[in-house]
Amino acid sequence: MAHSAALGAREYMVLALTWVHRQKLVHQSVYVVVRRCRREQEHKRHEHRQEATDLRHRDRCSIRCGDIRKGVQLAANSPSKLLKKECAEILEGMKQYNEAAVLFEKAGLYDRAAQMYIKLKNWNKVAELLPQVQSLKIHSQYAKAREAEGKYKEALAAYETAREYDSMVRILLDHLNNPQQAVHIVQESKSVEGARLVAKFFMKMGDFASAIQFLVMSKCIEEAFTLAQKHGKMDTFADIIGNDGRPEDYRSMALHYENSMNYFLAGKFHHLSGDSTKGLKLLLKSAQGAQEADAIMLAIDVVGEANSEGLAKQLIDFLLGEQDGVPKDPKYLFRLYMARKMYRESAKTAVIIAKEEQKVGSYRNAHDMLLGMYQELRKHKIRVPSELASNMMLLHSYILARIHVKRNEHLIAARLLIRVSNSISKFPAHTVPILTSTVIECQRSGLKKSSFQFAATLMKPEYKDQVDPKYKKKIEAVVRKPAKAEEEEFPSPCPFCENMIAETELNCDKCKRTLPYCIASGRHVVKGDLTECPYCHFPAIRSELAKFVESDDPCPMCNRGPIGAGELRIFPDAEVFLPLMGEE
Ligand SMILES: [Zn+2]
Ligand SMILES: [Zn+2]
Structure with missing residues (x-):
């Protein structure tokens, strides 16, 4: 104890361990310095002193015996992880990898223990430690060793932990005959090299559509294009390229389709390659028979995007039938104005079209078309033309009447x-x-x-x-x-001047305003019981729309819902809804 007291008097406690290398009979001394803080609690300091003294004593014994195994055992039994680690490092320096591995593992340093076993090529021990090993490099080394031995399943699992997806794909294709999983891995990991391997696999199998898909994924676009051309798979190639192609890819496709006289796709790809003039020309050439609608809609997009007066004029001439003497459906003109952001013109066209729909009895279509127009105009803060507003009111009244008969x-x-x-x-x-x-x-x-x-x-x-x-x-x-x-019909106050007028009357004879109507009852709205549909923002008498909410029915105007009971916001006055009525 006198010795222990002498140590305690110093700032540092020095603990000497001596190991004897039995085989080489070389004596080696190592000083392991363990720093102890002076300010530690007194009783804790005492514990350490005791431990140090004990170790010192026992190690003297092992020196006397000259027994490395006993030394390892003593270190292994010590509660100090630091001691184990430092002893393990000494052993590693002495190339005693087995003993070093045991101590590293006992110190909880699994990565370093595994490294020792890799040096020893003891793969079974590495495998035991793998679940606790963090280092991706060790997993990868293990995977490679297993692969070399033909243990592909183990190799696959280790490559997965090491996140080496290309190696996984290679093993799945070359050794485990599991292309599905390989494809899945490539799609998940977006691995370029993996995609190339999968493409090669499909090419060998003669599945060119899949090969093209994976060639595109592996950025081998030219190779994919050539393959598509050679095997008549251009549609597949075009689908895969989608909207992510480069101008030169689209140009190649356009020329291919032009040569095979598919003017619709040729036009589409010329446009995507940046040549809208040629694109529009070919699209209009293809606008016949079953393809007419698709070709015109695409032509409208082309003109909308190109934002060119010249192209717009060409398309309008076509729609008016100046080329073939057959005027096209006016809905295209409406869409063209919309695509060109000419909202006033499109509103006028919408009114004409809705009238046509109404004339033939397609009230729902006419209603929904005008509603769509309303939303567009509102989005762009453009006043709703009064003719559009009054047509909408009549159509909605008719549709609402049918709803109320059912209710x-x-x-x-x-x-x-x-x-x-x-x-x-x-x-x-x-x-x-x-x-x-x-x-x-x-x-x-x-x-x-x-x-x-x-x-x-x-x-x-x-x-x-x-x-x-x-x-x-x-x-x-x-x-x-x-x-x-x-x-007589019940009267209710005008929301603007309080003049009492019949509930379904929408013109106030006193303030001369066109009154906003309730989308749920068709009556003019009233102050103090005013709300709007949370979806289409059309006004409603709150207690009337609440009845639709209660029965879980959708909004009678926009057909969306059901509306939550808490969604019916209270509006203090009706001024905000005047623009919907075509009023300033
Ligand atoms: Zn009034
Ligand atoms: Zn609505």
Whole structure:
């Protein structure tokens, strides 16, 4: 203990270990210096002193015995990881790799232990340590050794840990006959070299489409193009290139398709290569038969992107039929204006097209087209033309009436149908059925005078024969008992001037404004109960739209939803919705 006290008096504690190399009979002394902090707790310091003294004592024994194995054992049994590590390093320096490995492992230094076993080519021990080994290099070394021995599955697993994907692909293709997994690895890792290996594999198999795909992935574009040309796989090549090609790739493809007289694809690829003039010319040449729609739509994109007056004029001439005497569907003109960001012109065209749709009875199409137009105009902060707004209001009233008939809200349906029937000339394809529905819904909800009025219209000679026999008797009965009066419609205040006007009246006779209408009821909106659809931002009477929310039905205007109950924001005033009505 006197010795121990003497050590404690010094700032550093020096611990000497002596190892005897048994085979070479060389004595070697090593001083392992362990630094101890002076400020450590007194009892802890005491513990260390005790440990040092014990070790010193036992190592003297091992020196006397001249036994390296016993020395290793003593170090192995010591609780100090540092001691084990330093002893292991000494042993490594003495090329005693086996003993060094044991001590490194016991010190928890698995990477270094594995390195020792690699030097010894003891692959089984390396394999045991692998789960704890961090170093990718060791995994890689192990993988290579296993591969050299023909142990491909083990090699594959180790390459995976080492993240050497190309080697994995090579083993899967050359030795494990598993191209699926190889393909999967290439797709996941985006390995260029792996893709090249897979392409080579598919080429050998005669699967040229797959070979082309992987050649493109491995950036061997020219090789892929040549292969595609040689084996008639240009469509595959084009699909794979998609929008990521270089101008020269697109030009090669364009020339290929032009030579094989596929003008649609030739036009498309000339455009993608940057030659819009040639692209448009070939697209218009291909705009015939089944391909007409696709070719024109693509031509519109070409002109929209090229932003050139000359090209736009060529396309407009084509659409107006100045080349072949056949004017094309006006919806293309609308799209062209949209693509060229000429929103006012496209709005005008949209109104014309929607009118055509409405005329033939495609009310949903007309409605959705105008709604789409609304959104575009609003996005670009352009005022909605009043004609567009009033057409939209009528179409929406008609669609809404049908929804309310289904919801058994006959009074609302009747009021909306009266509005539609008052402009029945705008619905020429369904004049008689709409008037018939109006008579029936008015009758059902007690609007006897209106019912009589529209029934009388139906009995006019030009309509009489077209009335559905199912309803004919009923309508004749309505006409026979003329009703002179019915209950007045409820009034509600104008949202701008508080003037009391009928609920479904959309023009205020006092402030002379066109009033925003509720998308759920068709009535004019009121202050204090105002909201909007969170999707299309059209206004609604909050309590009316809430009924759709409650029944989980979508927005009656944009058909999106269901709308969450918490999404109906309260709007304090209706001014913000005026632009939707075509008002400033
Ligand atoms: Zn008013
Ligand atoms: Zn909506």
